[in-house]
Amino acid sequence: LRLRNIPAARPAVEASPICIQDPVSLMGAWKSQPWNPGSDGASAPLHIEIGMGKGHFITEMARRNPDIAYLGIERYESVMYKALLRMGGEEPSNLRFLCEDAGNMPTFFKPGEIDRIYLNFSDPWPKARHDKRRLTHHRFLQIYADLLPVEGLIEFKTDNEALFDFSIEEIEAFPDFDLIKTTRDLHHDDDMNPGNVMTEYEAKFSALGNPIYKLIAKRR
Numbered sequence: 001l002r003l004r005n006i007p008a009a010r011p012a013v014e015a016s017p018i019c020i021q022d023p024v025s026l027m028g029a030w031k032s033q034p035w036n037p038g039s040d041g042a043s044a045p046l047h048i049e050i051g052m053g054k055g056h057f058i059t060e061m062a063r064r065n066p067d068i069a070y071l072g073i074e075r076y077e078s079v080m081y082k083a084l085l086r087m088g089g090e091e092p093s094n095l096r097f098l099c100e101d102a103g104n105m106p107t108f109f110k111p112g113e114i115d116r117i118y119l120n121f122s123d124p125w126p127k128a129r130h131d132k133r134r135l136t137h138h139r140f141l142q143i144y145a146d147l148l149p150v151e152g153l154i155e156f157k158t159d160n161e162a163l164f165d166f167s168i169e170e171i172e173a174f175p176d177f178d179l180i181k182t183t184r185d186l187h188h189d190d191d192m193n194p195g196n197v198m199t200e201y202e203a204k205f206s207a208l209g210n211p212i213y214k215l216i217a218k219r220r
């Protein structure tokens with residue numbers, strides 16, 4: 001995404017009832033928030049997308065699955081602002097947004113508090129010296145392993161083959177995850193494609209004829 005500083009972004013994010021303002025205060029309490037669709041004292045699972053961009057995917061997931069709580073995380077206010085404008089106040093009640101860097105997640109989630117993590121078209125950081133910034137680097141896998149329960153899932157999609165290969169290597173070398181499914185052509189994969197919700201980047205890249213890569217890893 002090309003980033004411009006949008007002066008209206010910060011006040012809009014700060015005033016939005018759908019944006020979480022003080023995530024640290026929710027540590028251990030994410031599932032008991034009023035927007036969690038669980039009922040009768042039971043809490044619904046919490047699924048998050050890291051790097052939600054303008055939020056097409058997570059919003060559609062929330063619409064399709066009213067019994068799951070969704071949190072979209074995006075580090076740039078200018079991008080979050082576009083997601084808010086897109087929504088125009090019509091957001092599903094089981095969806096919230098958070099403007100934060102994924103590296104800070106351990107300061108506001110307790111171990112086991114997130115049930116599933118979606119990573120969609122994460123920035124590839126092609127230079128080897130930037131590999132630690134990739135959201136599938138083992139530095140991040142360690143954070144996800146600490147925050148997911150046993151059997152919690154990471155679902156990762158990309159059009160970038162080098163990032164996909166890197167991610168497979170990182171996950172296979174990481175003791176806390178099993179790679180349970182992979183495809184190098186999601187949209188023609190009869191097992192993995194049904195129910196697929198396309199992201200903004202996915203629609204753009206697949207329209208250019210690029211195959212979409214996907215993997216699912218499960219917490220041991």
Ligand code: SAM
Binds near residue numbers: 050101120
């Ligand atoms: N997921 C969307 C899609 O598939 O259309 C957007 C993909 S875009 C290439 C990646 C997004 O991830 C950007 O908006 C970027 O700001 C965000 N991002 C990258 N690193 C992040 C991090 N460490 N924490 C939170 N967001 C991050």
